[in-house]
Amino acid sequence: MLETDINTVDLIIEARWIIPGAPRGILLEHAALAIAQGRIVAILPIIEARQRFHALETVSLPTHALIPGLVNLHTHAAMVLMRGLADDVPLMAWLNERIWPAESHVVSDRFVHDGTLLACAEMLRGGVTCFNDMYFFPQAAAEAIDRIGMRACLGLAVLEFPSPYAVDADDYLNKGLAVRDELRDHERITTCLAPHAPYTVSDRTFGRLMTYADQLGLSLHLHLHETLDEIAQSEAQYGLRPLQRLVGLGLMGPNLLATHCVHLTPGEIETLAAQHCHVAHCPSSNLKLGSGIAPVASLLAVGVNVGLGTDGAASNNRLDMFSEMRMAALLAKSAGDASCLSAAQALEMATLNGARALGLEDRIGSIEPGKIADLVAVDFSATEMMPCFDPISHLVYVAGREHVSHTWVAGELRCEHGVHVGVEQMELKEIARLWQGRLKQFHR
C-alpha cells in the first residue's frame, strides 16, 4: 500500500475515520488518504502519511467519517422538476393520468438539462457521486452532469410510444446510439440501453436491443415486476409473467440490471441469481406508489447483487441515498429478523454493489488504492449524532444527508458545506421557479 520515498501527491485527506467499504465493516481510525491524478494512491495512518507524502493540499476532517461516494442505482434525474406533482397516487394512475400527460407537455432538451442540473446538485450535496439515469434527451442530461462534475451512467431510453423526444422505438434507439457515440470517450459518463419496461417494449425491440448490447458491450437497464398490475397484464397479453418473457427472449444475464423486483416467486429469485443479474432496490418509491416491499433479504441470501436507488423525485420525493440506506436496512427487518441487512451491508449496497451493477467496480464503489477518488465526508460533530459507539451503524441509522460536508468526484471537490463548485444556488432556484410555473397546471 505504501510508496517508499517521499512522494508528492495532489491531496491528502486526514480523517477521524475512514470507512473503505471493502472489506465490509472495516473501520480505520485516524487515517489518511493520498490522492494523485484523481486516484487513490494510499490509505495509511495519519502520522505515516505526513512522513511519506508531500501534498499540494491537505484537508483535515477531525470529526468526520470518509466514505466511498454513494451510487444512486436508479433514478430519473430530470423528474426532480415534478417533485410532489402527484402524491398519494398509485403507480398506474400516477403514470397514466399525472406524469405522462405532464411530460408530453413540458419535456424538452431544456427541461432535461435544467432538471438534471437541479437533481445533480441535490445528489452531490447529499453524498451521491454517481447515478444511473433513465430519461429522455440524454445529451442534455450529459451537459448538466458535465457542468456540475458528477459521474453517471445514462440509460438510453427506448419504448414503443411517442414522446417529445422520439416517435417510436427505432427513433429512440437511433437517437440513443448517437448520444452513445458522442460520449464514448467521456471520463465520467458511461451509457447503457434502457428499455423502459416489459409493458412498454415489444419483443421485436427487445431483440434489436440485445443485438446492440452484444455488439457494443452495453448493459441493459429496465423496470421489472414493480407492481402486481404489470404482472397480471403480461399474463393476459403474453401468457407469461414479465420475467419469464425476458427469459424466453434471452435477455437475462450479467449485463441486465432489473429495477424494483418487488414481486418475485422463489423460482424467479433463483433465476436472477443463476443468471447473475443485478437488482436496483428502490424501497421508498416502492412504498410511496403502493407497489409493495421487495424481497431483498431473499435476493441477498442467494447472492444476487442488489444496489439501492432513489427512483425519480416524483415518486420519492427525495434524491437522498441516506434515506434509502436507512429505509432498506429497516424494511428488510419487517419480516421479523432484526439482524437482517446490517448497517454495513446497507452501506455496501449503496456503494460497491451499485458500482458493480454499472460495471464500474474496478474504478469506484470503495476506498482502495488504484480506485478513483469519489469520496464523501460525513461530519459526526452534531449533537444529534452523539454519542457514537459504531460509526458505520451511525452512518445508516443516525446520519442524514445534511451531515455530508464534502463531496469529491475523481479527487475534485464538487460540493463543500452545501455549496457547489461552478453552479450557483441562484441559478438552481431560478430553474425550479421557472418549471414550477410551467408545471403547476398539472398539480391537483
Added chain:
Amino acid sequence: MLETDINTVDLIIEARWIIPGAPRGILLEHAALAIAQGRIVAILPIIEARQRFHALETVSLPTHALIPGLVNLHTHAAMVLMRGLADDVPLMAWLNERIWPAESHVVSDRFVHDGTLLACAEMLRGGVTCFNDMYFFPQAAAEAIDRIGMRACLGLAVLEFPSPYAVDADDYLNKGLAVRDELRDHERITTCLAPHAPYTVSDRTFGRLMTYADQLGLSLHLHLHETLDEIAQSEAQYGLRPLQRLVGLGLMGPNLLATHCVHLTPGEIETLAAQHCHVAHCPSSNLKLGSGIAPVASLLAVGVNVGLGTDGAASNNRLDMFSEMRMAALLAKSAGDASCLSAAQALEMATLNGARALGLEDRIGSIEPGKIADLVAVDFSATEMMPCFDPISHLVYVAGREHVSHTWVAGELRCEHGVHVGVEQMELKEIARLWQGRLKQFHR
C-alpha cells in the same frame, strides 16, 4: 377570529404559509399569527395583522411554513445516551442482553438528567415541542425539561423488577406519585402512570394503578403487543393474549395509551376503537427491532386515535418526528394502496392526535386561537425542497428536521437555526462524551 381595535401583542409571526393542522389539509398563504401571553390570539392575513396589531416583536418567515409543534407520543428520552449501543439485534435479546445490563450499571438521576437534556435538545432542533416520556428518575427528567423549556408528559414507570431507581412495583409507584405531587402545578409538565408492559407488570400492580388513575385523574401509558414473543409468552403464562388480559382487568378505556400495537387481531382493533383507547405508532423502532408493521390503516379506519412516536434513540436511532411522519405515511402504503395515509393525515398524527392522546388537545396540537403557541417554522428555501406544488405534502415527503429553523414553546423561542436558548452546545457535547465513556464497555 379578529379583535376590533389595535391591540398590543407580544409576538407576530408572518409566514409564507401557515398550516394550522385543523381542519386537516388547510393551507393559509401569506398569513400571520398574533401571540400574547404564550397563546394564539388570531390567525389572519399579513396585511390585516399589520393594521390590527402592534407587536413587541415581529418575526418574518418569507420562505417558511409555520406548523404546530410536533408531539412525540412515545419515547424514553434519556436512552439517547445509548444511541447505537446495540444495533441489528431483536427486541428480547436487545432488552435482556444489552439494554437492561447497561441500564443496571449506569442509570442514575444524573444519567436521566443528562440524557433527557441531550434528547430535548435534539427534539427541539427537529421541531418537537412536546413528548411523552417513560423512564426512571422522572424528577431528574423534569429538571432537564425545565431548563430547556420544553413540554412533556412524564410517564411514572412501574414494573415488578428492581432497577437503580426502585426495588419493586410499590417502590416505583410511591416514588412516581411523589414526583407527580411535586409537578402537579407545572405549566408545561404533566404526568401519567406508566406500567411498562403486560409482561413486566402483575395483575395486582395493574389493579393498584387503576385505582390511582381513577382517583387522581391520570392516564395510563404502556407498551402493548410489540412482538409475537410477548403474545406467546402471555398465552403460556395467563392463557390470554395481553390485550385480552387488560380487558379482563378493566384497563381498557379512553385514558389508556397503548404503544406499538404491532400485532392485532381484527377483534382487538375493534376493542381498541370501542374502548376509545389511544395508540402510539412507532414505525421505525418496530422495524429496527424486527417487531413488524403495525396495522395503522385498519386502526385509523375504525376511528382509533393514533399518534406517532420515535421510541427511544437506542432503537431508532433518531428522535426525529419528520422521519416518523414520512415512515408512517410510506409504510401504511405497503399493503398496496398508495392513497392510504396521506401527508396531511401523517401531519395530524404527529400533532393533534398526539395531543389528544395526552389529554392536551384543548391546549396544543393545532394552530387555533386560544391554544398555546407551540410552533415550528420549516424553511422551504433549500434547493432540495424545490419545486413545491403542495407544502403539506412537502413537509412529509421532502422536508427533513434539518429544515426546521425556529421552535417556540408557549410563545417563547427555544431554538433558532439549531442554537438553543439557555443550553450551550458545549455542555451537550460534554454530556455525550462523558456517558459514551461509561457505556462503551456495553457495546460489542
